[in-house]
Amino acid sequence: MSTLEIVSAAHLDELTDEAITIIREVATECENPVLLFSGGKDSAVLLHLAALAFAPARLPFPVMHVDTGHNFAEVIEYRDRLVADWNVRLVVASVQESIDKGRGVEDAGTRASRNRLQSVTLLDAIAEHGFDAAFGGGRRDEDKARAKERILSFRDRQGRWDPRAQRPEPWALLNPRIRKGEHLRAFPLSNWTELDIWQYIARHEVPLPTIYFSHTRTVVERDGMLLAVGGPVVLEAGEQPFAEVVRYRTVGDASCTGAVRSDASTLDHILAETAAARITERGATRADDTFSESAMEDRKREGYF
Amino acid sequence: MNESMVPTRPADAAPTRPADAAPTRPALRIATAGSVDDGKSTLIGRLLHDTTTVFEDQLQAVVKASRRYGDGETNLALLTDGLRAEREQGITIDVAHRYFATPARSFIVADTPGHAQYTRNMVTGASTSDVAIVLVDARYGVVDQTRRHSLIATMLGVEAIIVAVNKMDLVEWDEGVYLNISKEVHSFVDSLPHPVPVHSIPMSALLGDNVVDGSAHTPWYDGVPLLTFLESFEPTDDTLPGARLHVQRVIRPQGGEHADFRGYAGVVAAGTLTVGEPIKVLPSGRSSKVAALHRWGKPVQEAHPGHAIVVELADDVDVARGDVLVAGDAVQPPEVAEDIVADVCWMIDQPLLVGTRHWFKHGTRTGYATVTAIEHRYDLVSLEHQPTDELVLNDIGRVHLRLSEPIVADVYRHHAEGGRLILIDAATNTTAGAAMISAIAAWSPEI
Structure with a gap:
């Protein structure tokens, strides 16, 4: 039996139709939407769905990468290949530029992360380009603050999310009306789980960066997390790098995204591993979300993805 | 653990x-x-x-x-x-x-x-x-x-x-x-x-x-x-005979190999839509046939409720966002209406009053809805109908609405997708009410 058959094709069909419908609705009602693309699997699925939504016409909006400068080389190579293959317009918003302009101050120390700074860069880019809606690959199963978020998430003129004042979303009737300077975040994958994402990738043969598949990498173990050595991660006293067979479950800022030990080198193998996983992808791979119980809620209030 | x-x-x-x-x-x-x-x-x-x-x-x-x-x-x-x-x-x-x-x-x-x-x-x-x-x-x-x-x-x-x-x-x-x-x-x-x-x-x-x-x-x-x-538990298949589709967007590649392509994107709201089937465009009432169907970028022969599709029609008829394609054989066809009666759940602090005007969204149609009467508020515990001249936050009541644009409506109990709308506060743009249509007044297009 193919692993694709272990979960419901009918359920994945429903999720696919729902996501396409949301993308079409927002793209049609809003004047200047953008799709946030990190190079991760969720944004790869989102971009794939967006392409299907308007076929045979071209994607009617650009794609934006918020570039922390702490990238995996494989991800940037993948991004550029995809943009060329699909003929989409790419906007790059650079965290380094935000720092250079004095818009944000970088954390100090060996554990400095640019994750929080992304919010500043993102909001500046949204204002600069006049985007009124930004599609994101966020899923409600990722985090309990996300579980409370609407499919269309309203942001005020400062880009803030107020969880106490969310618009009710009865039925599937989306309300994308905003005033000038405000914007929406649209989450077409709200009802998807990590396993649904992998099912979709397998069914539609969505290309992914190679780091999602098992490979050998030099890593260092810090707070139970395997961080790649050679990029932005600075070794601390006493830390010993070693070679390990790993893959990534999420793709984010290389300074705080951990690899997991895995020999899953095919989609079938990854699907089986995901179905049996006992730790959430954020818990397994994101140092930034284990800081506190409300880490995600706090970042979201400030304008995070 | x-x-x-x-x-x-x-x-x-x-x-x-x-x-x-x-x-x-x-x-x-x-x-x-x-x-x-x-x-x-x-x-x-x-x-x-x-x-x-x-x-x-x-x-x-x-x-x-x-x-x-x-x-x-x-x-x-x-x-x-x-x-x-x-x-x-x-x-x-x-x-x-x-x-x-x-x-x-x-x-x-x-x-x-x-x-x-x-x-x-x-x-x-x-x-x-x-x-x-x-x-x-x-x-x-x-x-x-x-x-x-x-x-x-x-x-x-x-x-x-x-x-x-x-x-x-x-x-x-x-x-x-x-x-x-x-x-x-x-x-x-x-x-x-x-x-x-x-x-x-x-x-x-x-x-x-x-x-x-x-x-x-x-x-x-x-x-x-x-x-x-x-x-x-098995939910019943509440599919009405006779498909309908609220047009979300007109897909026009305008160039390349698909230069002449013109398709209507939307979700099948009921019934089955089949290639070759006669359809009617509402509110205009013009007729055509389904020339081709596409789902997820690929051609299909038929489409079922919930499917996000693109429809190509056989004739060059005028179809825009907000219009509804209805299968020609619909047994209980929707009605075109500008005056409706609906049960409204009110969701904002500012009360709903007779004479107030809000945005509405029904399917993919947006316009203004003016409150022309409030019949009563439901006492949600005793079920009594209480006469009232306003609905406040969390009230549910029966309201008469006049719409600035005709909608292609069903009674909510018969067909939920065609019988539901949201009201949007015109000042703040927040979603202010959820409305379920209970009655539709007869409508005739202006000549």
């Missing part, structure tokens, strides 16, 4: 459902309802935990948080109460969506708030649900929120209500207590304008009795545990 921190029944209560289960049907959508402290979030936490949907790091976080908030045992409600304010106050403020799967099927759960002041969120949670689980605290019996939530759930069209008589451990598993509550809810739901089947279950969400596994404490109960009921 510190499994011992989670209160559970001894011995036979070990989780049995593997995470790599194999559901084969569409997901069942469930809303939970009930009063504050009835244990809704605990029940969902229990369902997630006992179906082994909870990941180890999530459980660890809950174990830690329970200690910090001074809860004696691990508080499974913290799995769903995702906002800081909710955890601090120990209440659910906003709808949380949760996902789990068993070998039988996938489930999408909307965990809705119990406070009367968050009724609008209950409406939101129930609007897309197949069934509602109404929790009742066995110690206090049926309360106003039980009646209010049962009424709202049936108004919005859930197909069954499950009465979870919870905290049975606190009433010594007394069968008489359970039977009284069960009887009272049954007779209340039977008295509603739109009664649905009621199924009651005695349980302890805290201890896990009759949630996923059965219970040794209720030998007098011959029904199944909650999860077994949910796994076997």
Whole structure:
């Protein structure tokens, strides 16, 4: 039996139709939407769905990468290949530029992360380009603050999310009306789980960066997390790098995204591993979300993805 | 994982459902309802935990948080109460969506708030649900929120209500207590304008009795545990004969190999749409035929409810966003209307008054809706119709609306997709009301 058959094709069909419908609705009602693309699997699925939504016409909006400068080389190579293959317009918003302009101050120390700074860069880019809606690959199963978020998430003129004042979303009737300077975040994958994402990738043969598949990498173990050595991660006293067979479950800022030990080198193998996983992808791979119980809620209030 | 921190029944209560289960049907959508402290979030936490949907790091976080908030045992409600304010106050403020799967099927759960002041969120949670689980605290019996939530759930069209008589451990598993509550809810739901089947279950969400596994404490109960009921529940196929599709967008590549392509994107709202079938464009009334159908960028021969498709028509007729394509053989065709009567749930502080004007969105049509009359407000507990000249936050009442644009409407009870609209506050753009059409006034196009 193919692993694709272990979960419901009918359920994945429903999720696919729902996501396409949301993308079409927002793209049609809003004047200047953008799709946030990190190079991760969720944004790869989102971009794939967006392409299907308007076929045979071209994607009617650009794609934006918020570039922390702490990238995996494989991800940037993948991004550029995809943009060329699909003929989409790419906007790059650079965290380094935000720092250079004095818009944000970088954390100090060996554990400095640019994750929080992304919010500043993102909001500046949204204002600069006049985007009124930004599609994101966020899923409600990722985090309990996300579980409370609407499919269309309203942001005020400062880009803030107020969880106490969310618009009710009865039925599937989306309300994308905003005033000038405000914007929406649209989450077409709200009802998807990590396993649904992998099912979709397998069914539609969505290309992914190679780091999602098992490979050998030099890593260092810090707070139970395997961080790649050679990029932005600075070794601390006493830390010993070693070679390990790993893959990534999420793709984010290389300074705080951990690899997991895995020999899953095919989609079938990854699907089986995901179905049996006992730790959430954020818990397994994101140092930034284990800081506190409300880490995600706090970042979201400030304008995070 | 510190499994011992989670209160559970001894011995036979070990989780049995593997995470790599194999559901084969569409997901069942469930809303939970009930009063504050009835244990809704605990029940969902229990369902997630006992179906082994909870990941180890999530459980660890809950174990830690329970200690910090001074809860004696691990508080499974913290799995769903995702906002800081909710955890601090120990209440659910906003709808949380949760996902789990068993070998039988996938489930999408909307965990809705119990406070009367968050009724609008209950409406939101129930609007897309197949069934509602109404929790009742066995110690206090049926309360106003039980009646209010049962009424709202049936108004919005859930197909069954499950009465979870919870905290049975606190009433010594007394069968008489359970039977009284069960009887009272049954007779209340039977008295509603739109009664649905009621199924009651005695349980302890805290201890896990009759949630996923059965219970040794209720030998007098011959029904199944909650999860077994949910796994076997079959929503009826409410497909109307005669497809309809609200046009979202006109797809025109304008160049390249598809230069002449002109397609209409939308979701099939009912029935089956087939290539070659005659269709009518409403409100204009022009006729054509389905020349081709595409789903997910590929040609298909037919499309079913829920499918996100693109339709090509045989003739060059005028079709724009907001128009509705209706299959020529529709037995109960929708009506074109500018004047409608609807039950409105009001969701903002500013009251709804006669003469006020709001944006409306129906399908893919947007325009202004002017309130021309308010018939009454429902007393959500006694079911009485109270005369009123306004609807305030969380009121539900019957309202007459005049629309600036004609819509292609159905009565909500006949066809929900064609019978629902939202009202949007013109000043703030926030979603202000959810409306279900109860009557449609005859309309004739201006000549």
